[in-house]
Amino acid sequence: MxxxxxxxxxxxxxxxxxxxxxxxxxxxxxxxxxxxxxxxxxxxxxxxxxxxxxxxxxxxxxxxxxxxxxxxxxxxxxxxxxxxxxxxxxxxxxxxxxxxxxxxxxxxxxxxxxxxxxxxxxxxxxxxxxxxxxxxxxxxNNANACYYLSGMYISGIKKEEKGENLPGLESYQVPKDMKKAFEYALQGCNLGNVYSCANLSQMYRKGDGVEKNAELAEKYKAIALDIQEQITSNKTLSFQEGLPAT
CATH class of the missing domain: 1.25.40.10 (Tetratricopeptide repeat domain)
Structure with missing residues (x-):
């Protein structure tokens, strides 16, 4: 140059x-x-x-x-x-x-x-x-994939049964599982996904999939806010992405 x-x-x-x-x-x-x-x-x-x-x-x-x-x-x-x-x-x-x-x-x-x-x-x-x-x-190490997995376990994925109303867990192809949701949220947050960190904060606050812990809830809330601030201030075009990191 x-x-x-x-x-x-x-x-x-x-x-x-x-x-x-x-x-x-x-x-x-x-x-x-x-x-x-x-x-x-x-x-x-x-x-x-x-x-x-x-x-x-x-x-x-x-x-x-x-x-x-x-x-x-x-x-x-x-x-x-x-x-x-x-x-x-x-x-x-x-x-x-x-x-x-x-x-x-x-x-x-x-x-x-x-x-x-x-x-x-x-x-x-x-x-x-x-x-x-x-x-x-x-x-x-794709943070978004971890976040999507966490969200799917939070809500579950229902079966598509035509003309049938299946009861309870039988209606779910992927049942709700807050413990797995927590594990993937933690993995996503550690990889820098802001929404995973926000969900993690709520899980600790409510005791969903993990034992209640107000201190950790505040910790992950702060992490989420910090990541959000970084995202807002670092919106730059990534060019030459084909080159390997050195």
Whole structure:
């Protein structure tokens, strides 16, 4: 980045142009999947060319098995972004590819598609599989997956029995379980999910799934407020997410 004055509009344009050239070379000539993903991010964030970005993400997933690209293309298919129309089944398939490659967010989205009803008849609702995928995502340290699991155990998931009113626990495919809800809320809070921390505070306050403890209720309330403040003050664009953390 030496030699660029980022207060100069012309220098910024030149920098972005050269960045695109660098990513294209790294992807198409050097066949580097990390750089291919960065090229997709560049096309999406800088050029706003969602069709080309979708093509890059899809190819990088199919050809190089790059999990973040599987997640991105799955998200594009889900939203109908950069493609003709949304396709839940195709989105599910790409989330599945990403999940099998160890991408926590792919497991999360695949799990939610398995559990939630949608208009695509090609997808059969499978709550047990969806819960298993959410557990995998949570164990891969996805805070949102832990939060969703906790919420599902708080409310339970009812069976869909046509014309039948089943009594009590028989009406639930996933019964309410406040102890499990607490465990997943704790895991989600430790991973930084603000809603998990807020729920944890309420559980300690009421004694739901855990012994009442007013001190810990206040502790997790304070943690939730602190995370919320950080979220509010740190709303920044994350670019070059394809690069590994160092």
């Amino acid at each position: 030496a030699g660029y004055d980022f207060k100069s509009e012309e220098d910024v344009k030149e920098f972005l142009k050269n960045l695109g050239i660098e990513y294209r070379f790294g992807c198409y000539s050097e066949k580097n999947p990390e750089v291919c993903h960065l090229l997709g991010d560049y096309l999406e964030s800088i050029k706003k060319d969602y069709e080309k970005a979708a093509t890059v993400y899809k190819s990088n997933c199919d050809d190089y098995k790059y999990p973040k690209s599987c997640l991105k293309f799955g998200s594009y298919m889900l939203l109908g972004k950069g493609v003709r129309q949304s396709d839940y089944k195709c989105a599910y398939d790409y989330f599945n590819k990403g999940c099998e490659l160890g991408n926590d967010a792919s497991c999360l989205h695949q799990g939610l598609l398995s559990i939630c009803d949608n208009e695509d008849k090609r997808l059969v609702r499978d709550v047990a599989k969806g819960m298993s995928l959410l557990e995998k995502s949570c164990n891969l």
